[in-house]
Amino acid sequence: MNHPAEPPFDLDQLPTPQRLVAQALILGLDYLGARHPASWEHGRVAGLAASSLEPSSPGANKQAAKLTFGYPEVAHHRPAKEQVMFSAERLALTAEIRAAMRDDCAEGLPKGAQPTAEQWKAILSGSPTTLVTGGAGTGKTKTLLMRCVLLHRYLGVPINQIRILTFSREARMELASDLRALFAVFDVTLTSSDSLMIVKTARSTLLEQVHALPDLARAIPLEAFSGTDGDVASLPDGRPFEPGLNARQRDEMTKCLNQLYRSNKVFAEIYQELWASALRLPRLEVDAPEVVKRAPLGWKQSEVDTELCDSVEGLWRKAKAWPVDGITVGRRAFTLRGRTYSTHGYIPHLKAHVVLGFDRSEGRNLARNPTARMELYKEVAIKKSLFQAYFPECVIHLDSYEEATDLAAALKALGTTAPSFRYAPKGDDGQQPIIDSFNITASLLDALGLEVASVAGRMNFLPDDTDALYFEALDMYWQALERQLLSLPSPVIPFGRLFTLFSDQHPDNLRHLPSDVIGQCRHVLIDGAEDQTVPVAGWLRAVLYELRRRDANQPVTAGLLSTVTLAGDISQWIYGSFGTSPRMITEFDELFPSTVPATRSVLTECFRSSQQIVDAGHNLVRNLTTGAIRVTKSVRRVEAGEALPVQMYGDDPGKLKLLCEEAAKRGFKMLILINGPQDTQWVDGAVGDLIRQDRAGGGRKIRVRSYHKAKALEADVVVMVGDPSAGQSSWHRNQLFKLAGFSSGGDSTPGDTVQHGEALRLAYVAVSRTLVACHWFMTGSEEGTRTASALVTLLPGLFEDRR
Structure with a gap:
């Protein structure tokens, strides 16, 4: 059914009268400029409905009367902070500059001394960050020196904006001499002071910055603190990792120890307990070879223990060494495994029993009685072993009259003076006076970048481990020492503290430095980067960040850029046990971030040694590196009969003497490397006369150095004496290295791992010093010890065993 139309109606649908009235109204609305609301809204709705059903025409957008927007x-966002420490600029190395330097090298350097393609890549690097790696003898140091020539001679960088950082004072002097000679080839004259302005150690460079601040202008590093208060600007670079104490240092440290001992009751109690642990007879396990051997005799000896005590005590009384002040005299019987043995006295303050030993001044043939089957000193030794293995309480075994006298003096002054004694944390080699031991451990903590005064709270020990007392005492003592040294007229501050104060942990401190002082590190080149400490890396990062910050605040930044060039070889990382780290190499991009990709050059051509020596060195360290390594190839011309493997000998001083005489006849220079004091004596006994004759004649044909000091040296003939050791496992050392971030890959014993690798790397460095021939004398190596030769399989053809 059709429905009638609903209003509004079209005009044509209206009757004539109504249509005329509607037309008149429309004309009226038009004349007045008005509109009928209902009609307008109806038309708008109809139009929108029609437009949604019909496709738009090409001109529809242009005909739109209004836009709805x-x-x-949007969420709130903060701008990111720039993390890179270098600008995006590169060195202005034009084709003309590159060609000019290459031409000058071809003209001024001998043919055999021309840089290789690998070396040129690093020398002519335009990147702010450049890393040069390569094995021993590949020319890393030469590459650094050539890059220094590029910066000054061809790019016009003032020498007071270039720093070559090396390891020690000795290396600095030698490198400065090489730099002067190289600059002369390029018609640049450097005075000795000029070259020493360029070549520095990290320590001496830091010290310049420290002294540029008025408050620290007279500051002296603890390591350089001596009895002469001369010009602080002339302080030596020091000998890193040789923390021996001079008289002034020892006096000041002892003074601090006694003041803290008297003023701090808690420290005094800890220190006395540590002293008692040092006096205590060292414990032995019941299955130790010494105990197993002596115990059967000791159990029988219990039947005559009273007579033994009488005999020993009689000797002490005769020598007027007993009784001892501070020790309560009196026998006390104890049962060990069902047998009875007696002590001679007791020290109440230390809660320690005392057993008298056999003084070496007495005759070795003395016996308990004429019918005794064994000498008295042997019976004393047997009883001592039993007490070491089975005695449950603290016992002090006095082995000499002098030892008893010293103990009496210490007990008498115990209320006012801290006892002096020797101590070594477990796993360390050899006991040291307690002051020296504190200093050595603090030096290690400084190198690792750990806070000496708080590290104890981050460690844990077994209940009976006395090293816990040691680190707790060190914690309290080092805080007091630093405060005391800082209060001196010329403040004394350990280098570790200075590096930390000017590191990326405290970047604001560098803002106080004058621009001409911090600008001396605008272009930094580091030799031996594998053996720099963590604080040195933090300081260098802070310096480069500060230079970037200052450059960014300049009205014109064009040409303001800094660079860092590192040269190193992780296979020559030989000071890891002293706290150095190869992170500058292994984490180069993370430590020195730059928007410009870093230049990396791997040097693979060895100019020093024959291929057999190169391969022998690689054989020692082949299991220490991860990832792919480019094999080093020898390019040295080798005379007939010189391409020999490493010759290995036993304890044969006559052979060493013969080698020295043969080397002297051929005019060869010799380098004898030693592993420890026992090797020093062995070498002196074998060729001491030849060495002294060489010195007397003004020659330096024979040099004797420790394995650790072999780096940067070379000789025609290298003699290795002794076998570098990985040392003992150390609970405390593993904890410290873990705290310092060395436990990559989840290594639970990073300290042991570092020492394991160091033994092999020391042997590698020694072998790789060789120009002609290398000889290895295995002296005094104990079977079963973790030495370099035992830690790796020595391949035949590279090592020839003549033992």
Whole structure:
């Protein structure tokens, strides 16, 4: 059914009278400029409905009368902070500059001394960050020196904006001499002071910055603190990792120890307990070879223990060494495994029993009685072993009259003076006076970048481990020492503290430095980067960040850029046990971030040694490196009969003497490397006369150095004496290295791992010093010890065993 139309109606649908009235109204609305609301809204709705059903025509957008728009809801964002320490600029190395330097090298350097393609890549690097790696003898140091020539001679960088950082004072002097000679080839004259302005150690460079601040202008590093208060600017670079104490240092440290001992009751109690542990007879396990051997005799000896005590005590009384002040005299019987043995006295203050030993001044043929089957000193030794293995309480075994006298003096002054004694944390080699031991451990902590005064709270020990007392005492003592040294007229500050104060942990401190002082590190080149400490890396990062910050605040930044060039070889990382780290090499991009990709050059051509020596060195360290390594190839011309493997000998001083005489006849220079004091004596006994004759004649044909000091040296003939050791496992050392971030890959014993690798790397460095021939004398190596030769399989053809 059709429905009638509903209003509004079209005009044609209206009757004539109504249509005329509607037309008149429309004309009226038009004349007045008005509109009928209902009609207008109806038309708008109909139009929108029609437009949604019909496709838009090409000109539809242009005909739109109005646009409907709004603002999107966007989350609040903060701008990112720039993390790179270098600008995006590169060195202005034009083709003309590159060609000019290459031409000058071809003209001024001998043919055999021309840089290789690998070396040129690093020398002519335009990147702010450049890393040069390669094995021993591949020319890393030469590459650094050539890059220094590029910066000054061809790019016009003032020498007071270039720093070559090396390891020690000796290396600095030698490198400065090489730099002067190289600059002369390029018609640049450097005075000795000029070259020493360029070549520095990290310590001496830091010290310049420290002294540029008025408050620290007279500051002296603890390591350089001596009895002469001369010009602080002339302080030596020092000998890193040789923490021996001079008289002034020892006096000041002892003074601090006694003041803290008297003023701090808690420290005094800890220190006395540590002293008692040092006096205590060292414990032995019941299955130790010494105990197993002596115990059967000791159990029988219990039947005559009273007579033994009488005999020993009689000797002490005769020598007027007993009784001892501070020790309560009196026998006390104890049962060990069902047998009875007696002590001679007791020290109440230390809660320690005392057993008298056999003084070496007495005759070795003395016996308990004429019918005794064994000498008295042997019976004393047997009883001592039993007490070491089975005695449950603290016992002090006095082995000499002098030892008893010293103990009496210490007990008498115990209320006012801290006892002096020797101590070594477990796993360390040899006991040291307690002051020296504190200093050595603090030096290690400084190198690792750990806070000496708080590290104890981050460690844990077994209940009976006395090293816990040691680190707790060190914690309290080092805080007091630093405060006391800082209060001196010329403040004394350990280098570790200075590096930390000017590191990326405290970047604001560098803002106080004058621009001409911090600008001396605008272009830094580091030799031996594998053996720099963690604080040195933090300091260098802070310096480069500060230079970037200052450059960014300049009205014109064009040409303001800094560079860092590192040269190193992780296979020559030989000071890891002293706290150095190869992170500058292994984490180069993370430590020195730059928007410009770093230049990396791997040097693979060895100019020093024959291929057999190169391969022998690689054989020692082949299991220490991870990832792919480019094999080093020898390019040295080798005379007939010189391409020999490493010759290995036993304890044969006559052979060493013969080698020295043969080397002297051929005019060869010799380098004898020693592993420890026992090797020093062995070498002196074998060729001491030849060495002294060489010195007397003004020659330096024979040099004797420790394995650790072999780096940067070379000789025609290298003689290795002794076998570098990985040392003992150390609970405390593993904890410290873990705290310092060395436990990559989840290594639970990073300290042991570092020492394991160091033994092999020391042997590698020694072998790789060789120009002609290398000889290895295995002296005094104990079977079963973790030495370099035992830690790796020595391949035949590279090592020839003549033992």
